[in-house]
Amino acid sequence: MRLCYRCGASGHLSPRCPERFPATPVALIDSGAAVNLVDRGLVEELGIPIFPCVPALRITAIDSQPIGEGYLKHQTELLDFQVGLFHYERLAFYVTSSPANPLILGFPWLRRHDPHISWRSGELVRWSITCQRGCLRDPVARPCRTSQVQRPLEAAGGHPPSQYMDFRMVFSEERAARLPHHQVWDCHGGVYGVVTGIRPSTSPAAAGFFFVGKKDGGLRPCIDYRGLNAVTIRYPYPLPLVPAALEQLRGARVFTKLDLRSAYNLVRIREGDEWKTAFHTTHGHYEYCVMPFGLTNAPAVFQALINEVFRDLLGRSVIAYIDDILVYSASMEEHVIQVREVLARLQQHHLYVKLEKCEFHRSQVTFLGYVISHQGVEMDTVKVQAVTEWPEPSTVRELQRFLGFANFYRRFIRNYSSVAGPLTSLLRGKPKKLSWTDQARTAFLQLKDRFTTAPILRHPDPELPFVVEVDASCSGIGAVLSQRHGEPGKLHPCAFHSRKLTAAERNYDVGNRELLAIKAALEEWRHWLEGARHPFQVLTDHRNLEYLRGAKRLNPRQARWALFFTRFVFTVTYRPGSKNGKADALQTVRVGQ
Structure with missing residues (x-):
């Protein structure tokens, strides 16, 4: 076993001994140096650990000619560094070949400490206010070595690749x-x-x-x-x-x-x-x-x-x-x-x-x-398990916690707002006591079930056409952004969107609610749909756009929506209610061209 002759401990040799006596080389203060430098010979003599610079730094003289190899490829770790009797700091140096000046303190060091130098005598006269607050210590104080400070242990086991x-x-x-x-x-x-x-x-x-x-x-x-x-x-x-x-x-x-x-x-x-x-x-x-x-x-x-x-x-x-x-x-x-x-x-x-x-x-x-x-993005199984095992709320605070947790993953749940509507309505008016109902219990169980069957959301591919499915009810609107990946005819969801209707929006007729659902979907995914490479398709079960395009008079709200729709190129595929789901009943209206 090799022992250090300086301290007698094992595991290192004297050049790397943490208790070695501090070296006292002479340093050159150079305001033209962009970094702090140390001579490679001094590094080897003192056994100072170095590591590669990535990337290497280019080094040139004042005439732009390269010095030595032209690059600084190594630097030291932070070293305990003392200037004079009472000025202490921790400083890292770039390694170069400079036997005549083993240490060079450059402009960054001067800017940090702003020392007052007598150019007549060539001596450092006094330190700045910054140093008086931090770097200068009591004359009886000794520099604190790394070996004297208890450090957290390195992570046991485990190494980077x-x-x-x-x-x-x-x-x-x-x-x-x-x-x-x-x-x-x-x-x-x-x-x-x-x-x-x-x-x-x-x-x-x-x-x-x-x-x-x-x-x-x-x-x-x-x-x-x-x-x-x-x-x-x-x-x-x-x-x-x-x-x-x-x-x-x-x-x-x-x-x-x-x-x-x-x-x-x-x-x-x-x-x-x-x-x-x-x-x-x-x-x-x-x-x-x-x-x-x-x-x-x-x-x-x-x-x-x-x-x-x-x-x-x-x-x-x-x-x-x-x-x-x-x-x-x-x-x-x-x-x-x-x-x-x-x-x-x-x-x-x-x-x-x-x-x-x-x-x-x-x-x-x-x-x-x-x-x-x-393949895409899906919910964390640990968090899904936490939702499925969530006990039935008994207080307003517990219901708020559940909805807050579930809301994080709402983008995975189709028509989330409509499903969670009976639960969120219980919090209207900031009640102090929870009025749990059978409708709320059904919504709670249904929402938990939706989490267990949530799909993987595919990454949107701008090279493929998008399909937007919209739906509207008396209480909310919802939409799905989908694409066909690989399997012909099969839609894979990329994102879900839903929200509750405001009090004013609940007064809209069915056609206007469907229009609102389309508008909300296009606003939500505008960054994908506006200027899309291919015209996208909107699936709905109402002739809302036909009504909008053929109306002789539009109210101000409908006029704003009509103007907004012209920013997109898409087709609307609708299903008459009596023939819902039948392929031969699909009809198309082209918008934006």
């Missing part, structure tokens, strides 16, 4: 537990060893602090930021619409799901605003240096960040919803390339992935509550 081992830093739980690399505070404090990225506070603010359990048995810190959120100006950045995002998956056959670790904590709070996040515990008063969970703008801020990271990949090979990322491809060869690109960008932006929640190279994956495959 071999194709991505060069991005293993992205899956590091230890690195995710650190503060963002641009943070000037080397803060490793935590409350009960769970919360990182905080520091002691003297803020007048004080939110409540508590823990809730997680699925994996761990604890999730929660802070009551209702007071702060009430006075926060909303950041109106939109979150993706999940159904619209899933429509991008047409033709995809291979999927990889990534889950970012402590995503919000990877975003730095703007300097000077940390005091607003202060919270109190039985062990003291703290404030966040990074964005905590619970802030009203946190989802929008992180979505803006993740969209910027993957801007040119969104809609092509990536779906990103806050900290959930789905990579999709038509082939395995293409997929590996695209996953590597995603991991490279995560590594470049110091975003880390929770390996135990990732799924690689799957033909079917569960993402955002949906089961996704090349």
Whole structure:
């Protein structure tokens, strides 16, 4: 067994000993350098771990001529770095060949710390206010080494696929537990060893602090930021619409799901605003240096960040919803390339992935509550089971919970609004007591049955013609968007839509309700139907459009609808009530041409 002669421990040699004495090389401060650099010889001498840069960075001199090989291909991990007696930080360097200047601190370092330099004496005179608040420490304080800080253990077992081992830093739980690399505070404090990225506070603010359990048995810190959120100006950045995002998956056959670790904590709070996040515990008063969970703008801020990271990949090979990322491809060869690109960008932006929640190279994956495959989108069987085993509600609150859960999957249920109508009517007027009826019980059982028989929704294919089936009743309207995939004559649903009629709409006659159903369907799927490659077909059982086109006078509402219909090219196939279902009774009216 090999032992380290420096500390006597096993498992490493002296060049990589975490207790090795700090090296004190001379650093060149170069305002013309775009990055911080370290000489390869110094890296080898000190045994500093390095990893590849993906992609490599091009390096040129002031005359645009390449330096050395012309590219920076490796960089170090974050290192404990001390300048002078009291200035400490954690800093990463790109590896180059520069024996004359083993360390070069470039413009990013100067911009971060803004030091005051005497050009006459060539010495650093004093540090900026930013450093006085964070980087400078008491003279008796010693730099905190990584080995002296208790880190979360790496995920036991489980490794990323071999194709991505060069991005293993992205899956590091230890690195995710650190503060963002641009943070000037080397803060490793935590409350009960769970919360990182905080520091002691003297803020007048004080939110409540508590823990809730997680699925994996761990604890999730929660802070009551209702007071702060009430006075926060909303950041109106939109979150993706999940159904619209899933429509991008047409033709995809291979999927990889990534889950970012402590995503919000990877975003730095703007300097000077940390005091607003202060919270109190039985062990003291703290404030966040990074964005905590619970802030009203946190989802929008992180979505803006993740969209910027993957801007040119969104809609092509990536779906990103806050900290959930789905990579999709038509082939395995293409997929590996695209996953590597995603991991490279995560590594470049110091975003880390929770390996135990990732799924690689799957033909079917569960993402955002949906089961996704090349066939289409279907409901998560675990959630379907939860609905089918749901007990009969006995209070208003229990009924609200059931309808809220069921409403998430309403796009899979044909005529959902009509089926659930007797249940939603029980909540009209905000009653305090639930008046359960036989009609409500029948609707409850019918809705649960619809969940067990819900179809797989196919990914819409713009190369194939669409079929829109509409229906209207006295209480609601519904529609189905379908296509014929492979099997001739068989329609496969792509989406369902339904809603209840308003009080005014319930006064419409049958023909106008059918017209309203068509209008609602075209509005819902306008992004697929307007300008479609092929004229689409609308199936209904009323001569509503014939009435609309032949009427000598139209009321203002009908005139608006007629104008709206001219934006689409489609045919209406209707069935006379006495001959419903007979193929020879089908007649066609063409609209939009």
